[in-house]
Amino acid sequence: MSASPLLIPRRSFLRALNLTVGGIALGYYFPVEAQRPTNEPGKPAAPKPVAGSQAVEARAPGLNPNVFIHVGPDGTVTIVCHRSEMGQGIRSSLPVLIADELGADMAHVTIVQGDGDKAYGDQNTDGSNSIRGIYEDMRRVGATARVMLIAAAAQRWSVRAEDCVALDHTVTHRPTGRTLGFGELALAAGKLKVPPAREVVLRPVSELPHLGKPLPLLDAPAYVSGKAVYGADIRLPGMLTAVIARPPAVGGKVARFDGTRALAVPGVRKVIEVPAPKPPYGFQPWGGVAVVADNTWAAMRGRAALNVTWDEGPNAGYDSDAYRQVLAKAVSVAGRVARKVGDTESALKSAARIVEAEYHVPHLPHMQMEPVVAVAHVDGDRCEVWAPTQNPQAAQTEVARVLGTTPEKVRVHVTFLGGGFGRKSKADFCSEAAFLSRRLGGPVRVQFTREDDVRHDYVNAVSANRLTAGLDANGRVVAWRHRTAFPSISSTFGGKGTPGNDDLQQGVLDLALAVPNVTAEIGEAEAHTRIGWLRSVYNIFQGFAIGSFVDEIANAKSADPRDVWLEIIGPPRKMSLSDLGVERLPNYGQPLEQHPVDAGRLRNVIERVTRAAGWDQRRQRGRALGLAAHRSFLSYTAVVASVVKRANGTIGVEDVWMSFDAGTVVNSDRVRAQLEGAVIFGMSLAMYGGITMKRGAIQQDNFRGGGRIVRINEAPRRTTLDLVESTAAPGGVGEPGVPPVAPAIANAIFALTGTRIRELPLINSLSV
Amino acid sequence: MPPVPDNQLRAVTDFSVIADTKARSQALFVEASRVFLHPRCANCHPDGDVPAQGMEMISHQPPVTRGPDNHGVVGMECAGCHQDRNLAQARVPGAPDWHLAPREMAWVGKTPHQICEQLKDLKRNGGKSLEAIVEHNARDKALVAWGWSPGHDREPAPGTQEQLGAIVAAWVQTGAECPREEVRR
Amino acid sequence: MSITIRVNGTPQQLEVDPEMPLLWVLRDVLGLTGTKYGCGEALCGACTVHLNGQVVRSCVTPVRRAAGADVVTIEGLSPNAEHPLQKAWVELGVPQCGFCQAGQLMTAAALLKKHPRPTDEQIDQSMAGNLCRCGTYTRIRDAIKRAAGGRQ
Numbered sequence A: 001m002s003a004s005p006l007l008i009p010r011r012s013f014l015r016a017l018n019l020t021v022g023g024i025a026l027g028y029y030f031p032v033e034a035q036r037p038t039n040e041p042g043k044p045a046a047p048k049p050v051a052g053s054q055a056v057e058a059r060a061p062g063l064n065p066n067v068f069i070h071v072g073p074d075g076t077v078t079i080v081c082h083r084s085e086m087g088q089g090i091r092s093s094l095p096v097l098i099a100d101e102l103g104a105d106m107a108h109v110t111i112v113q114g115d116g117d118k119a120y121g122d123q124n125t126d127g128s129n130s131i132r133g134i135y136e137d138m139r140r141v142g143a144t145a146r147v148m149l150i151a152a153a154a155q156r157w158s159v160r161a162e163d164c165v166a167l168d169h170t171v172t173h174r175p176t177g178r179t180l181g182f183g184e185l186a187l188a189a190g191k192l193k194v195p196p197a198r199e200v201v202l203r204p205v206s207e208l209p210h211l212g213k214p215l216p217l218l219d220a221p222a223y224v225s226g227k228a229v230y231g232a233d234i235r236l237p238g239m240l241t242a243v244i245a246r247p248p249a250v251g252g253k254v255a256r257f258d259g260t261r262a263l264a265v266p267g268v269r270k271v272i273e274v275p276a277p278k279p280p281y282g283f284q285p286w287g288g289v290a291v292v293a294d295n296t297w298a299a300m301r302g303r304a305a306l307n308v309t310w311d312e313g314p315n316a317g318y319d320s321d322a323y324r325q326v327l328a329k330a331v332s333v334a335g336r337v338a339r340k341v342g343d344t345e346s347a348l349k350s351a352a353r354i355v356e357a358e359y360h361v362p363h364l365p366h367m368q369m370e371p372v373v374a375v376a377h378v379d380g381d382r383c384e385v386w387a388p389t390q391n392p393q394a395a396q397t398e399v400a401r402v403l404g405t406t407p408e409k410v411r412v413h414v415t416f417l418g419g420g421f422g423r424k425s426k427a428d429f430c431s432e433a434a435f436l437s438r439r440l441g442g443p444v445r446v447q448f449t450r451e452d453d454v455r456h457d458y459v460n461a462v463s464a465n466r467l468t469a470g471l472d473a474n475g476r477v478v479a480w481r482h483r484t485a486f487p488s489i490s491s492t493f494g495g496k497g498t499p500g501n502d503d504l505q506q507g508v509l510d511l512a513l514a515v516p517n518v519t520a521e522i523g524e525a526e527a528h529t530r531i532g533w534l535r536s537v538y539n540i541f542q543g544f545a546i547g548s549f550v551d552e553i554a555n556a557k558s559a560d561p562r563d564v565w566l567e568i569i570g571p572p573r574k575m576s577l578s579d580l581g582v583e584r585l586p587n588y589g590q591p592l593e594q595h596p597v598d599a600g601r602l603r604n605v606i607e608r609v610t611r612a613a614g615w616d617q618r619r620q621r622g623r624a625l626g627l628a629a630h631r632s633f634l635s636y637t638a639v640v641a642s643v644v645k646r647a648n649g650t651i652g653v654e655d656v657w658m659s660f661d662a663g664t665v666v667n668s669d670r671v672r673a674q675l676e677g678a679v680i681f682g683m684s685l686a687m688y689g690g691i692t693m694k695r696g697a698i699q700q701d702n703f704r705g706g707g708r709i710v711r712i713n714e715a716p717r718r719t720t721l722d723l724v725e726s727t728a729a730p731g732g733v734g735e736p737g738v739p740p741v742a743p744a745i746a747n748a749i750f751a752l753t754g755t756r757i758r759e760l761p762l763i764n765s766l767s768v
Numbered sequence B: 001m002p003p004v005p006d007n008q009l010r011a012v013t014d015f016s017v018i019a020d021t022k023a024r025s026q027a028l029f030v031e032a033s034r035v036f037l038h039p040r041c042a043n044c045h046p047d048g049d050v051p052a053q054g055m056e057m058i059s060h061q062p063p064v065t066r067g068p069d070n071h072g073v074v075g076m077e078c079a080g081c082h083q084d085r086n087l088a089q090a091r092v093p094g095a096p097d098w099h100l101a102p103r104e105m106a107w108v109g110k111t112p113h114q115i116c117e118q119l120k121d122l123k124r125n126g127g128k129s130l131e132a133i134v135e136h137n138a139r140d141k142a143l144v145a146w147g148w149s150p151g152h153d154r155e156p157a158p159g160t161q162e163q164l165g166a167i168v169a170a171w172v173q174t175g176a177e178c179p180r181e182e183v184r185r
Numbered sequence C: 001m002s003i004t005i006r007v008n009g010t011p012q013q014l015e016v017d018p019e020m021p022l023l024w025v026l027r028d029v030l031g032l033t034g035t036k037y038g039c040g041e042a043l044c045g046a047c048t049v050h051l052n053g054q055v056v057r058s059c060v061t062p063v064r065r066a067a068g069a070d071v072v073t074i075e076g077l078s079p080n081a082e083h084p085l086q087k088a089w090v091e092l093g094v095p096q097c098g099f100c101q102a103g104q105l106m107t108a109a110a111l112l113k114k115h116p117r118p119t120d121e122q123i124d125q126s127m128a129g130n131l132c133r134c135g136t137y138t139r140i141r142d143a144i145k146r147a148a149g150g151r152q
Helices: A010-017 A054-059 A094-102 A135-157 A182-190 A220-225 A296-304 A320-330 A344-349 A392-403 A428-440 A450-455 A489-493 A501-505 A539-556 A561-569 A599-612 A668-687 A741-753 B012-017 B021-036 B112-120 B130-139 B161-173 C022-029 C084-091 C101-114 C120-127 C137-148
Strands: A063-066 A069-071 A077-081 A109-113 A164-167 A170-173 A178-181 A240-245 A253-258 A268-274 A288-293 A307-311 A336-341 A353-361 A373-379 A382-387 A410-414 A444-447 A463-471 A477-485 A517-522 A623-632 A635-645 A651-661 A718-723 C002-007 C010-015 C048-051 C054-057 C070-072
Touching (some): A069 A135, A069 A182, A077 A094, A094 A135, A135 A164, A135 A170, A135 A178, A135 A182, A170 A182, A178 A182, A220 C101, A253 A268, A253 A288, A268 A428, A288 A296, A296 C022, A320 A463, A344 A463, A353 A539, A382 A392, A382 A428, A392 A410, A428 A444, A463 A539, A477 A539, A477 A561, A539 A561, A539 A623, A623 A741, A635 A741, A668 A718, B012 B021, B012 B161, B130 B161, C048 C101, C054 C101, C084 C101, C101 C137, C120 C137
Parallel strands (some): A477 A517
Antiparallel strands (some): A063 A069, A069 A077, A164 A170, A240 A288, A253 A307, C002 C010
16 A cells, blocks of 8 residues: 555545635645655766666666666656756656656655756757657656566566556556565566567556646745755856856957956956857857856956957847848748648739738847856866756757767756746857866856846847738638748758748648638848747747737728637638648647647637637726637647726736647646746737847847836736646647737737737837 | 036026026026936935836836835835945945935926925925025935936936035025926926 | 854854855855845846845845844745745745745745735735746735735
8 A cells, every 4th residue: 555645636635525725726736745855956866777787787776677767676766857847847747647657656756857868869848848749758668667567576476467557656466456566576677678669558548647637846845945956056166157258249259358357356267268159150159258256246247347349240230120121121022932722812912802910029038037057067078067958968969069079978967947948958058168167177157147148148030920811892811921031040050041931830831721812921031140949939929920910800800809710710620731731841840640730629729718708798998808829839729818007007917818728738737837927928028028139239138128027016917727628649838828928918909999019019119 | 597518507606697586596496406306316206106217217127116114115125125335237226225205205297396395395394494405415425415426327417416505505595485386497 | 354144043254255245145155055146136036035034135235234134045934944935835836947936935925024914916016026937926926825824
């Protein structure tokens, strides 16, 4: 009999007893004693034994079927979490899924954060991919261990494996009721041959006790006590801290510098030039002058005392006002066709009415709470790195490149991340730390100040989108043309600035449309800074443009926006490539058969959210509702926002409803948390966010102006979430909540004030 | 009177061209009000509970509010962020006992006439005599002085504290007359 | 120059630049890394500690201001994460990335000390200086009310 099941929320106990706690309906409450802090990744992780080595067996006896799981003779199950924890709760989700598949009791599970290692497969924690991309693979990881424990028990008892079950950390022979704990079986199981993955049968989903439930946040006790170790919390003997003055414009470099005054600051040890990188920049160091000191404050003061003259470089002419015009021009002419159904040009020419609008979204900054930071310690041809990285293998590669060694000789430990949102997938901060550590011969921490973090960001692409719809005499939308221009992420890695067709998979090619004539065209664009990806990426501006445009069509024909959405999406159906009018759809890396473009699911979230928001009664004094929807990362989201005009004349967002369909989810509480967060994230970019460029340099430097984000006093009074229950394959969770938020708000503002705002941030057009 | 650059104050002697004592007194006060109404000073004399920030006098960010005794609410006290002197690197301005002027000393949106009446009213000026007002303006070393040494790249109040002190003293000496309601500068 | 501060009840004698912000004394000198660096300009609140019971942003507080005073950091808020706020935070799954939460908790603790049953407006006003990029605000509000509800 196992210890009390710690992960079952008290709610289900109390429901059985027909009680609630203190009269409050239990949403996501857990008994405090259920929370056990997991291994903190800052400490050296216990080496995870690799399968098949006798020497290793001696060191860590037990069952080691793969790099992810170890079962010890004492019964402890160690599960490696090989994806980075940046607030999405992966450490509280993926290991539980594996444990469920295995049949382990979480009370006896220890979670270890995986270092960067090819053996784990893809560790890039990005693209809302850590469940949807590896759901079956990780279940198989747990199932393999289960199969071997059962095999060991069956052997011990001389019974059939089919008559045994693994549950609650125990294997039970059903016919006789005999049991053996996992610990008792570990050694024997460890001697068995590991079955090939294709032979391992997964449990029926109904046997995964925690799937889809609200699960405890296992790291919460560490977070609330200050014990969780983030990048800057790593302290090594002899470690120095570097703060770097980097060229203001990408492509710029040091013309000359004088470190005399910097060296005079107490605590400063060295001033070192970091060579300028050559394009394509990728994750290379930014170049500049590093001030290395005993502590962070001295390094900051030292950097302030540096005298540096910059050669501005080739992007000195990059000005965001001027570039806006460049993009506007790019979408004013025909572009390269990426999606085509029917004959849009003819249909537009013969349309009874044209609706046309152009939308602009600026570069956007990440503004994650933890500025990027990394610690590196070079020793000969080896290097050890500690960093809050979303992609430890990219860090291995980049560090190896900088040091002229191989990735296998670079050990990357992943700390907790104080937010990522895509910024920390880039390994620039790791490569800078490695460069300096080699120069200095000891451990070096590269600390970005907040100003550095903003000014040397891999910003989300600036964009222009021009949409044109043709309506027939009955007001039906018969033509839809979407012209888009933005500098592509590929440009950072040596590709073209002008987006490729595949870049339009985010929101343009996968938009379900029943309109008989559709075209999507790509305009030319060059990149003049390091373009990166920010939570939901291109979907941010595609979602804003499309979400606003549908509302504009509705207004033009005096129709209900919800009806227009449903009209243009068309009937429930799964759309083929030819239905969509595209030649190929990367579909976020997953097969279309498994994750179709499902018009029915998009309609469904729109219908559900409008019902929840009381859409039919949306015309009320003093407040207005706006609607938008979007498919991204294989999930479907619809949002209704309610805005009011406050007493002080500013517009505020009072209520947000979100309906969300991500298919199968593992941890419904973390899904809710991600969506609550996506609402705030979407509000911030709608209302305040925006990077401006002058002379190639980012103008913002902190949580103000274009770096401003929503505060608690601005957060909606109520956020109502509706998670569609589904057994469809898991879709993404971390990002898809974001894209419909900004257009829903802009649409609500139009309904409230009659002012249509087509450029973000909203604060440039009105008081928010 | 000849024009003067925005960042300078006229000297007391400049006002001797105004023969009539009452008129001269009024003109001196209008000159002093160029300091009082400058954003550097007026930002912390709001006619409400929220200070302003910057030359455009936008709402203070992070959002703060007056609190029960003009020093902010719990968790957002003025001295939680503002130190006793300006901080170079952090850009946060500072002076000893950073806080809001009481509501009755609001200047934003007021005319020089209204500020003058306020300044002379014992019920609204903290019980200060005219001599004390001169002293406060001329020699306070904390928040008043800060107006001319705001730090970072913040534009100081016009002139110098010494000059303002002299103007206020001359105003008192000439009868502490208040300008007419419609006068602005 | 020698400064003595009592940090979480323990006197610490420090030889530091009196202008060094308290944040860096705590983190780099004393190794108390629970207090975080988020912005360096008192805009984000991640660095919040108590100085003689008052909330201060340690990133802009010169250490000389803490001379002879009591400083409490997240590590000293309670012995075993037993403060009602910490318990409420865990029960409601408040944190996402967790980076801002030490600052949130320190400010919330000061709020509850002064207003044991704060109104929505008081919560928003007092907590407005603590940013959360992950957007945990709704749960922060709920957790403060839960802790204020009097569960011990």
